[in-house]
Amino acid sequence: MNIFSFLTKKKQKSPLKRQISFVGGRRHRVDVPYALPKDEREEERINFQHYALHKLLGSHYQAPINHTVRRILDTGTGTAQWAYDIARQFPHAQVCGLDLEQPRGTGFLPPENYYFVPGNILEPLPFPDNHFDFVHQRLLVSAIPTAQWPAVLQELVRVTRPGGYIELAEAGNGYQHVGVHTHTFLQWGQAASAKKGIDLAPIKHLDELLSRAKLRHIKTRTFRLPVGSWGGKEGALYATDMYAAFQGLKNFFCLVGGVDPNNFDTTLSALPQEWEAHHTTHEFYVAYGQK
Template sequence: MDGQETQVSLAQRELVGVGSTHPRRQAIAQQPTVRLAQASSVAVFARRYLIDTDYLLPKDLIEANRLDFQHFYLKHVLKSNYLAPLNKEQVHTILDVGCGTGRWVIEMARAFPQARVYGIDLEWSTPPQKLPPNVAFLQGDVLEGLPFSDHTFDYVHQRLLALGIPAKKWPFLLQELQRVTAPGGWIELFEGGDTFVNAGPALRLFIEWYRQACKRAGYDPAIMDRLGNLFQSLGLRNVRLETLSVPVGPWGRHEGVMLQKNLMATFPGLFPLLQQQLNIDERQFNIVLREINREMEIMQVEYQYYVVYGQK
């Protein structure tokens, strides 16, 4: 057994209550493995998706590489891995909901060596490196409830899960985030909506496709604009919502080029959604994507992210 496997094994033992010493490290049970299916679309879009889940984007090596790239881009934009005003001396337990490849979890574990940092996802895979001793991962569907006791975490983080949360399930998810947060703890969400400034014709068409397909499938990209109100409805204190307008394309220099690459790697993963809901064919989709990339090269496009945090 190598070092990483040893760390994971020890983390899993602690998650079920073995060797737990902190009062908020509660016993939990791992969720069963999610069934997987290979996309049956045309070969160029043959990506791996999870079935029997609400997550719309792929879960494969291509997507894992994109998520890692996205993590480093967002850290560059935010100049941090979080914006909530955390007191390091008071943070002993951290949860990342939808942890993906685990990059954020690992970096937070190193930044908060005194804390236990947990990541949960439908399917997680860690980078090929030795895990910090204070990291723990588990597999589960957060929309079925978080497998933690009330008041477990000092800080709960969730990032870019809009394409995995149907509109009708947002209230339940937010209640779950609040439930597992300790009194005085912080909840922080980082999301991207569907707002582009100075979008060209092709990008505007794609956005319209996306909005229509999401609506038919039961998703609401516009919910990002209401995150602040949703947080306040939970009774959270010190709620703050920030809208970040970031450049897309060469006009934004390194930052803009990075976001352009990330978006152009994200959009192909939405093809099955558009094909199923709107009957968009491969040829039409390819033409629009090529034109979007061209527009981003020559226009001063901006994209909007949303950050909201509040204290329980």
């Protein structure tokens, strides 16, 4: 047993049983509410998204952590690109990525101070109390039913040591300057998400969620990200990521939300031109607090 296995002896209540569905050539996990696919195509998009967000936000995190941190957790780590970069930035820290399953092959060699632990954010985390100096969670709003947010945050707080920081970064339906097709798309997303018990509205108030979790020194930032080449190279990158993400939502919108597939395709194809014409922006929310 290696040291990382020892540090994660606390197990989740039940083993992770995968229930997989293939629809339209895309691989989905049907045992969890997560709306996007879990396949290599989606992993490529997530890698691209990580690059785009770093260009747009200018940093991998907002919390005032420093090189005294020794243990860092990234929940919902996906392809682990955020965790890899943080592991390189903090070579003296042990960085853990937690997700439902390990990436199928990102083509990137993980740093020696990174390790992966399988786990479900909707269940008790397989870590001891007061374990991590910094806990990071990004873009999981479509994976967490609204009623379960308090329990999720309670677990994040539990595994964070006193004085440590928790940071949440989310984006939802906060678009400005949209056209009719984007508006339609957002309505579809809201309706399909509601059927899974997911409401995107609370992410505008991440600070309130952290406050209810009894964190202190809470800070928030709202970034308005350009969607389209009208916003320069960064805007073009973000639009490419956005379009690919929307493509990945087709099965969710059509099978869960009842959207006609042909109508979906027609609406989707109209989005890039609409974003350019309206100078669409998308709100990205970051909040952190100290235990």
